[in-house]
Amino acid sequence: AQTVTQSQPEMSVQEAETVTLSCTYDTSENNYYLFWYKQPPSRQMILVIRQEAYKQQNATENRFSVNFQKAAKSFSLKISDSQLGDTAMYFCAFMTTPEASGSARQLTFGSGTQLTVLP
Amino acid sequence: KAGVTQTPRYLIKTRGQQVTLSCSPISGHRSVSWYQQTPGQGLQFLFEYFSETQRNKGNFPGRFSGRQFSNSRSEMNVSTLELGDSALYLCASSLGGRTGNTIYFGEGSWLTVV
16 A cells, blocks of 8 residues: 655745655555645645656646655655745645556545745 | 536534535546545545446445446435544546546535534
8 A cells, every 4th residue: 555654744934935845655656646736725625736657857837846756755845936825735645557556546645734835 | 617516515414414415527527536534534535436436445434435427426425424524525536547647626525513
């Protein structure tokens, strides 16, 4: 079974600064997907960024980028130019590929990191 | 394009009652999955449906059940409610099949059991 660990329950950052959220995972599979979701106070789960394990290039979405270290099983999220609207709970999540899971879709989540952006 | 829609958004039930939650996936999405979120247990996978068939199930008692209709809309049912069932229930959809590996979530249904 896969596990996802987020060791930072809470973090804060000044507006316009950069912050990095950590995530490690454990799996015996060679190919898989990793995601970062944010959950603001509204509790809507919003996709931030996704990474496919077979791709060596780190994913980037505007101010959000990841540092994917496959050998270390590490998947950190960097938020640049932090904005007040980035305040949310951030979840790291793992998903097996359809080929390995019989096409089933199931996310395994970490416990989350509450990020507060300070004005 | 409309997102994942869940109804009702909030509800209060009494212990022993049953509840049905509804989910309409993004148009064209055939996979619908359900998650339970609680402060103590975090986010836990309940089950996933694809083309009206349950494809995967999490470690929850049989009181939790679901189904999917031919239009991909899904419902989940919890019978004989317990206080511990109080949670945010999140529905998610994806294209399914061999592609469409991104999962999108609805706003959730808040269930309070008293």
